[in-house]
């Protein structure tokens with residue numbers, strides 16, 4: 206990820222109190238090229254003393270503050286990723302897609318600045334968009 210900020214500075218910027226667990230969770234997310242589940246993150250922290258509930262609450266706090274977002278994997282479990290993955294610019298849910306590798310089933314966030322896949326539901330009427338996701342299926346560079 207292209208950021209020079211350290212985890213403590215990032216937490217501060219997003220209005221999150223700096224705690225040891227938050228630093229560790231953020232560090233794992235910064236160093237992952239793919240979206241991670243709660244158990245992936247626990248595994249990568251690799252500390253039997255880590256409190257799983259605290260990690261869960263940390264991910265919720267990150268998501269509420271807009272530092273991370275959730276994406277469902279093919280088994281409908283939630284994965285978490287930073288909003289500014291693979292980009293110098295913070296991404297929003299509307300300007301990036303999720304690439305799902307059909308071999309390793311990992312999910313990558315990728316920018317889609319050159320196209321606008323959002324349907325224009327104003328034409329139909331009665332629909333209110335609360336969130337929007339663009340999913341792309343294929344094979345990732347690690348798998349071919």
Ligand SMILES: [Zn+2]
Pocket residue numbers: 306307308309310311344345346347348
């Ligand atoms: Zn793959």
Ligand SMILES: [Zn+2]
Pocket residue numbers: 274276286301302303313314315
């Ligand atoms: Zn994403």
